[in-house]
Amino acid sequence: MKVDTILVIDDDDQLRKSFCKLLKEENYSVISAASGEAGLEIVKQNTLDLVIIDMRLPGISGMETFKRIKEIDSKLPAIIVTAYGTTQIAIEATKMGAYDYVLKPFDVPEMLNLIRQAIEAGYFMRAPVEMDISAETHSGDAIIGQSKAMQEIYKAIGRVSQSDATVLIRGESGTGKELVARAIYQHGVRADKPFLIINCVAIPETLLESELFGYEKGAFTGASQKHIGKIEQANGGTIFLDEIGDMPLSIQAKILRLLQEKCIERLGGGETIPVDVRIVAATHKNLENAIKEEKFREDLYFRLKVVTINLPPLRERREDIPSLISYYMTRFSRELKIDNPGIKTEAIDRLSNYDWPGNIRELSNLLQKVLIFNRGAPILATDFDQVIQQRENQTLAEKIELNEIRQWVHELLSDKSKNHTFDDFMDTVSGIVISEALMICNGNRSQAAKLLNISRPTLHAKIDKHKIKLKTQISSNDLAT
Ligand SMILES: Nc1ncnc2c1ncn2[C@@H]1O[C@H](COP(=O)(O)OP(=O)(O)OP(=O)(O)O)[C@@H](O)[C@H]1O
Ligand SMILES: [Mg+2]
Secondary structure, X not given: OOOOEEEEEOOOHHHHHHHHHHHHHOOOEEEEEOOHHHHHHXXXXXXXXEEEEEOXXXXXXXXXXXXXXXXXXXXXXXXXXXXXXXXXXXXXHHHOOOOEEEEOOOOHXXXXXXXXXXXXXXXXXXXXXXXXXXXXXXXXXXEOOOOHHHHHHHHXXXXXXXXXXXXXXXXXXXXXXXXXXXXXXXXXXXXXXXXXXXXXXXXOHHHHHHHHHOEOOOOOOXXXXXXXXXXXXXXXXXXXXXXXXXXXXXXXXXXXXXXXXXXXXXEOOOOEEEOOOEEEEEEXXXXXXXXXXXXXXXXXXXXXXXXXXXXXXXXXXXXXXXXHHHHHHHHHHHHHOOOOOOEOHXXXXXXXXXXXXXXXXXXXXXXXXXXXXXXXXXXXXXXXXHHHHHHHOOOXXXXXXXXXXXXXXXXXXXXXXXOXXXXXXXXXXXXXXXXXXXXXXXOOHHHXXXXXXXXXXXXXXXXXXXXXXXXXXXXXXXXXX
């Protein structure tokens, strides 16, 4: 695995040394400099993944150092470290594209977390995503596939890259939405400007709003300093709103305003701030259903969907499976530092016939696992039997959208006006299970009992308890059974 290299620029000898030691313990490769001038030399001569700059430096200032680093390498992510008195400068630096800033003395776990995020953001900006290359020659990320469906995707990426249009990328989980977003950015006219990713499902609602829009000092308890949000930070560049189908309605309204009026307001601030960002959004959700359920704004949907890229599930382009296998075998062998052991034709056939509910992510995870497990022995069809069998037999609970259930439970539990007990939830779930089973069996209770592996009387008792009403399409004959 690649080791990330961090440059630390700080004139405080003791602090710099202990900070570098800490980073080394976290398995980073670390270079340090005691002045901006020395730091710039290092940036010129090394390949770096992150630079951490103290604002107060002897000689040229931290801000000046940051500006010059941007000129040398506009995509090298920077974290600004600042003492309380110099936060204004740090805020300016974030507006100019610094990843973030932290106040001294900083909280170590928080700092390490930020470092990981900043390095990842830099990676997304810099690691090229190539399209449709031969597996042998490539070292970075690539979108593999020569199927007709994928050719259409490449054409679409090419077309949208040349415009500033908002793009909506749709597709099941693991089909490559994020990869496509990065390709659009890298091939586009804003490729030398920032690219920031916000995952709407991974961040809690209140935090998501301040992450995106930033806030003024005193906007809420704990807002002791002004904070520049990711949208403002991506000014001139691109922001990727991942899992936009999960974005809370209140934030959707603000994104709509951003699309229509090209401006935002920080939380707790009345000032309207003009911003120029290109939005690329992605979701695996059915937005049309979400609109019906009033979870997604129709007006936002219409704005987003003008340019849509639909990524096909892997099972609809099985002809790409062999080249994906070959690509990942080469790539993982290299990363694991082993000779590519090769894979038997029967094994490729076995994988080509599987349905891949988790799409390419599932395929690559599985190949990696088998490669490690086989320790250099050629890969056979039987190597996959057990895993694929297991997946095909996955329980219902593993396949359903856990996020939606979580959200439902979360909403009900958060409603303080109601007292929901554990049993209430279980009852609701068992009610759903029974009515679905009855639907599948067209209302035939004997069959439904068999399907659920419970006795008929137990099923009857549950139907009574839950007062399950059967849909009208079920004939009264069926009900009699
Ligand atoms: N066409 C492809 N060729 C090679 N690798 C791919 C391809 N599509 C996806 N991948 C790889 O599969 C994994 C999942 O892709 P990605 O994260 O882009 O999917 P996603 O659609 O965003 O999924 P999710 O909805 O779960 O976030 C990544 O490791 C990505 O590099
Ligand atoms: Mg994704």
